[in-house]
Amino acid sequence: xxxxxxxxxxxxxxxxxxxxxxxxxxxxxxxxxxxxxxxxxxxxxxxxxxxxxxxxxxxxxxxxxxxxxxxxxxxxxxxxxxxxxxxxxxxxxxxxxxxxxxxxxxxxxxxxxxxxxxxxxxxxxxxxxxxxxxxxxxxxxxxxxxxxxxxxxxxxxxxxxxxxxxxxxxxxxxxxxxxxxxxxxxxxxxxxxxxxxxxxxxxxxxxxxxxxxxxxxxxxxxxxxxxxxxxxxxxxxxxxxxxxxxxxxxxxxxxxxxxxxxxxxxxxxxxxxxxxxxxxxxxxxxxxxxxxxxxxxxxxxxxxxxxxxxxxxxxxxxxxxxxxxxxxxxxxxxxxxxxxxxxxxxxxxxxxxxxxxxxxxxxxxxxxxxxxxxxxxxxxxxxxxxxxxxxxxxxxxxxxxxxxxxxxxxxxxxxxxxxxxxxxxxxxxxxxxxxxxxxxxxxxxxxxxxxxxxxxxxxxxxxxxxxxxxxxxxxxxxxxxxxxxxxxxxxxxxxxxxxxxxxxxxxxxxxxxxxxxxxxxxxxxxxxxxxxxxxxxxxxxxxxxxxxxxxxxxxxxxxxxxxxxxxxxxxxxxxxxxxxxxxxxxxxxxxxxxxxxxxxxxxxxxxxxxxxxxxxxxxxxxxxxxxxxxxxxxxxxxxxxxxxxxxxxxxxxxxxxxxxxxxxxxxxxxxxxxxxxxxxxxxxxxxxxxxxxxxxxxxxxxxxxxxxxxxxxxxxxxxxxxxxxxxxxxxxxxxxxxxxxxxxxxxxxxxxxxxxxxxxxxxxxxxxxxxxxxxxxxxxxxxxxxxxxxxxxxxxxxxxxxxxxxxxxxxxxxxxxxxxxxxxxxxxxxxxxxxxxxxxxxxxxxxxxxxxxxxxxxxxxxxxx
Amino acid sequence: xxxxxxxxxxxxxxxxxxxxxxxxxxxxxxxxxxxxxxxxxxxxxxxxxxxxxxxxxxxxxxxxxxxxxxxxxxxxxxxxxxxxxxxxxxxxxxxxxxxxxxxxxxxxxxxxxxx
Numbered sequence: 001x002x003x004x005x006x007x008x009x010x011x012x013x014x015x016x017x018x019x020x021x022x023x024x025x026x027x028x029x030x031x032x033x034x035x036x037x038x039x040x041x042x043x044x045x046x047x048x049x050x051x052x053x054x055x056x057x058x059x060x061x062x063x064x065x066x067x068x069x070x071x072x073x074x075x076x077x078x079x080x081x082x083x084x085x086x087x088x089x090x091x092x093x094x095x096x097x098x099x100x101x102x103x104x105x106x107x108x109x110x111x112x113x114x115x116x117x118x119x120x121x122x123x124x125x126x127x128x129x130x131x132x133x134x135x136x137x138x139x140x141x142x143x144x145x146x147x148x149x150x151x152x153x154x155x156x157x158x159x160x161x162x163x164x165x166x167x168x169x170x171x172x173x174x175x176x177x178x179x180x181x182x183x184x185x186x187x188x189x190x191x192x193x194x195x196x197x198x199x200x201x202x203x204x205x206x207x208x209x210x211x212x213x214x215x216x217x218x219x220x221x222x223x224x225x226x227x228x229x230x231x232x233x234x235x236x237x238x239x240x241x242x243x244x245x246x247x248x249x250x251x252x253x254x255x256x257x258x259x260x261x262x263x264x265x266x267x268x269x270x271x272x273x274x275x276x277x278x279x280x281x282x283x284x285x286x287x288x289x290x291x292x293x294x295x296x297x298x299x300x301x302x303x304x305x306x307x308x309x310x311x312x313x314x315x316x317x318x319x320x321x322x323x324x325x326x327x328x329x330x331x332x333x334x335x336x337x338x339x340x341x342x343x344x345x346x347x348x349x350x351x352x353x354x355x356x357x358x359x360x361x362x363x364x365x366x367x368x369x370x371x372x373x374x375x376x377x378x379x380x381x382x383x384x385x386x387x388x389x390x391x392x393x394x395x396x397x398x399x400x401x402x403x404x405x406x407x408x409x410x411x412x413x414x415x416x417x418x419x420x421x422x423x424x425x426x427x428x429x430x431x432x433x434x435x436x437x438x439x440x441x442x443x444x445x446x447x448x449x450x451x452x453x454x455x456x457x458x459x460x461x462x463x464x465x466x467x468x469x470x471x472x473x474x475x476x477x478x479x480x481x482x483x484x485x486x487x488x489x490x491x492x493x494x495x496x497x498x499x500x501x502x503x504x505x506x507x508x509x510x511x512x513x514x515x516x517x518x519x520x521x522x523x524x525x526x527x528x529x530x531x532x533x534x535x536x537x538x539x540x541x542x543x544x545x546x547x548x549x550x551x552x553x554x555x556x557x558x559x560x561x562x563x564x565x566x567x568x569x570x571x572x573x574x575x576x577x578x579x580x581x582x583x584x585x586x587x588x589x590x591x592x593x594x595x596x597x598x599x600x601x602x603x604x605x606x607x608x609x610x611x612x613x614x615x616x617x618x619x620x621x622x623x624x625x626x627x628x629x630x631x632x633x634x635x636x637x638x639x640x641x642x643x644x645x646x647x648x649x650x651x652x653x654x655x656x657x658x659x660x661x662x663x664x665x666x667x668x669x670x671x672x673x674x675x676x677x678x679x680x681x682x683x684x685x686x687x688x689x690x691x692x693x694x695x696x697x698x699x700x701x702x703x704x705x706x707x708x709x710x711x712x713x714x715x716x717x718x719x720x721x722x723x724x725x726x727x728x729x730x731x732x733x734x735x736x737x738x739x740x741x742x743x744x745x746x747x748x749x750x751x752x753x754x755x756x757x758x759x760x761x762x763x764x765x766x767x768x769x770x771x772x773x774x775x776x777x778x779x780x781x782x783x784x785x786x787x788x789x790x791x792x793x794x795x796x797x798x799x800x801x802x803x804x805x806x807x808x809x810x811x812x813x814x815x816x817x818x819x820x821x822x823x824x825x826x827x828x829x830x831x832x833x834x835x836x837x838x839x840x841x842x843x844x845x846x847x848x849x850x851x852x853x854x855x856x857x858x859x860x861x862x863x864x865x
Numbered sequence: 866x867x868x869x870x871x872x873x874x875x876x877x878x879x880x881x882x883x884x885x886x887x888x889x890x891x892x893x894x895x896x897x898x899x900x901x902x903x904x905x906x907x908x909x910x911x912x913x914x915x916x917x918x919x920x921x922x923x924x925x926x927x928x929x930x931x932x933x934x935x936x937x938x939x940x941x942x943x944x945x946x947x948x949x950x951x952x953x954x955x956x957x958x959x960x961x962x963x964x965x966x967x968x969x970x971x972x973x974x975x976x977x978x979x980x
Contacts, residue, residue: 019941020917023895023943027895030938051913052914059914064925
């Protein structure tokens with residue numbers, strides 16, 4: 001042997017086998033020769049003694065090649081053959097699963113990002129939101145005074161730190177054009193509590209967090225990109241925001257979007273500022289980080305103790321306050337959680353329907369393949385091998401389906417991003433490996449769900465006998481399994497349809513509601529301002545009134561007003577009032593408190609039932625009440641002239657005289673009946689109130705004119721959030737509408753799938769029973785009778801599925817009861833409509849196969865026999 | 866003594882025999898079959914049809930290692946040697962075997978009970 005062959009052993013394993021066996025035979029031959037045989041005989045004997053040389057070699061080969069891999073490759077090639085042979089069937093299964101798994105994965109990606117994953121802060125589960133509740137003031141105003149925040153931070157022992165923020169919309173004027181920016185003013189320790197540090201630069205120093213210290217700002221990643229094109233030189237540059245000038249000391253990472261993604265910069269709000277010392281001026285939304293291992297209950301108890309100590313120290317106002325806290329994640333996601341789970345439940349039902357549909361199709365197909373399978377059995381295939389082969393076929397389809405499904409999910413994920421206005425954490429939704437794993441798991445689960453029944457059934461040994469008994473003599477097969485699958489599909493489809501029907505009915509109820517105001521032709525926007533302006537209220541009121549006058553003077557504008565909140569968009573304020581100074585502890589007077597300017601009722605077309613609306617130059621403080629307020633609290637006495645006084649902590653219109661009564665309007669949202677409301681007449685509830693402008697034509701067409709006139713009036717201010725009021729209202733029901741649309745879509749798909757299942761099964765049975773039908777016809781049965789029998793069989797299953805589905809809906813309806821408006825979850829008309837719809841559609845789906853089944857030519861059948 | 870048929874060889878004992886032979890020193894397949902025959906005084910005859918699969922199985926399991934080397938008469942042959950794992954395997958199998966054979970001997974050696 002050449003030397004290099006020894007160095008580089010180049011034989012294949014096959015050659016090694018050969019050489020090993022050859023050596024053995026050589027040695028045997030040699031031994032035989034030694035025993036005196038002639039060489040030819042010696043070799044013959046050796047080969048004989050060695051025995052089946054090829055068999056040994058084959059056995060060794062088998063030993064080395066992995067049996068598992070060989071099985072897989074065999075099954076895979078069988079599956080590919082199967083797919084090639086019936087491409088349309090394979091495509092149908094793949095597409096169904098692609099949609100089913102894709103939709104499921106998409107919703108799962110949303111649930112994963114929004115509900116399941118921890119917040120994108122280190123140990124985000126330690127973060128809690130702290131509220132103060134005022135026993136006198138039933139509103140949801142949970143803001144906290146800076147001094148109290150500092151007290152809590154100092155006294156609470158279960159917290160690593162407590163900080164807070166409030167937001168301000170301002171105009172930034174260091175660039176060529178004034179730009180509206182959102183500023184988060186943060187209490188000390190903000191970044192420590194959030195557990196992050198800037199991407200570039202540094203956190204605030206203690207100096208900067210103190211009153212009178214250097215003015216410093218952290219900017220957001222998106223602001224950095226937008227304004228400085230990601231130039232690191234931005235550090236140290238100056239920003240002119242409102243009346244302040246800040247130097248940029250740090251840039252936050254792209255993933256830090258707290259309190260929300262609109263925030264452009266963070267600046268410190270000094271707790272030792274002279275204007276921050278009042279215990280009843282409440283600013284901050286408070287965020288705390290509990291120590292590791294501390295539960296929410298512990299922290300709550302701790303803060304209750306702290307607050308009761310504060311109550312003793314500062315009886316007014318702290319004695320009336322209690323502290324409530326909630327995990328931050330809960331606060332962020334609790335609103336959408338139920339919607340997301342609802343969607344997830346419905347896409348999962350849809351996937352189940354798709355699976356049972358495919359299972360029924362496969363059952364039909366495997367019955368067609370009896371012949372092929374019985375040959376495999378006769379050739380010695382084990383039951384397990386056949387089941388594995390059949391499952392592999394399904395798995396290949398499911399895998400392809402789930403890969404296609406990932407495309408669907410990817411598209412859906414980017415669509416979900418555009419919902420960031422209504423869906424918290426939407427920006428965190430992504431197609432990551434978790435989703436890929438999830439959809440692969442879906443592929444596995446669907447394989448088992450759709451594949452196991454058909455595979456096990458097809459692999460029943462008795463089928464092998466079919467080879468002997470030609471299936472020709474077989475008359476009819478009962479297929480309870482197939483019918484159960486169809487029934488299950490109908491049941492699930494009915495459940496989905498009922499859910500969608502209930503949501504649709506509530507939307508319909510909602511659209512029937514007359515809001516009491518006219519939201520059409522109203523353009524809303526805000527004009528930047530700063531809280532600093534509130535130090536000179538007269539000037540602020542003058543500025544806003546001047547702007548309103550300018551707007552009213554525009555051609556095409558019918559009326560204009562400001563409001564602290566937008567009509568139809570919930571406000572949190574429920575305030576306790578006293579009438580004419582009488583305090584009646586047994587009878588609390590709670591009302592929604594809205595601050596509106598002169599012209600509000602004209603602009604919103606809310607009728608005035610008595611007295612007059614707000615006036616611009618009134619020298620007194622005026623309030624208008626609505627009809628509900630009058631009926632509930634004024635006992636229908638003449639309403640005008642009473643003096644209403646709001647309980648403490650209401651910054652504006654603490655006391656006013658009733659000047660008018662307005663009609664009830666659903667200002668809290670279209671789905672909430674009008675509540676007793678007190679309108680305080682005041683055009684400047686804050687430096688950037690909502691402007692409401694009633695235009696003659698399409699409000700958006702006026703947008704430019706309005707922008708220009710404001711620019712003339714207030715060149716240094718930015719106009720933002722400009723959109724028609726109708727859009728705001730639509731937005732506030734956006735989630736509602738979206739989930740209704742999605743659920744309807746799922747339900748329609750489900751019904752369609754169930755119908756396809758019903759159609760396919762009947763069709764298949766028709767084919768299977770051709771012979772029987774032929775014989776019946778020959779014996780004198782009428783075609784109509786036979787078609788009727790098939791039709792009735794389909795309808796019986798549908799009816800059973802429908803009843804089961806309605807029962808399931810009763811249970812499922814309870815889960816969505818909270819999302820309904822104006823109807824109960826047992827709404828009879830929905831249930832009736834769903835049943836009728838399903839039965840009609842099922843009848844249509846059964847007609848064709850039933851008719852086709854009866855159209856057999858008896859002569860032809862008998863001839864085949 | 867007449868040679869035992871292949872089927873008479875107790876299941877699993879072939880592996881133990883191979884390990885034992887290989888434990889005596891590196892040896893090729895032919896050598897193994899010869900030595901088993903010699904040592905057992907021709908009672909045990911290992912069929913090549915079971916020898917080679919058993920060898921390869923043991924090699925695959927890591928009980929044996931194999932190298933190509935030169936045989937006594939200068940031909941290339943595949944030599945098997947015992948790995949550490951094989952040594953352990955042999956020890957346990959020997960122990961099990963001796964306990965088993967003692968137990969069987971006890972049972973067979975029990976005095977016949979007179980009825």
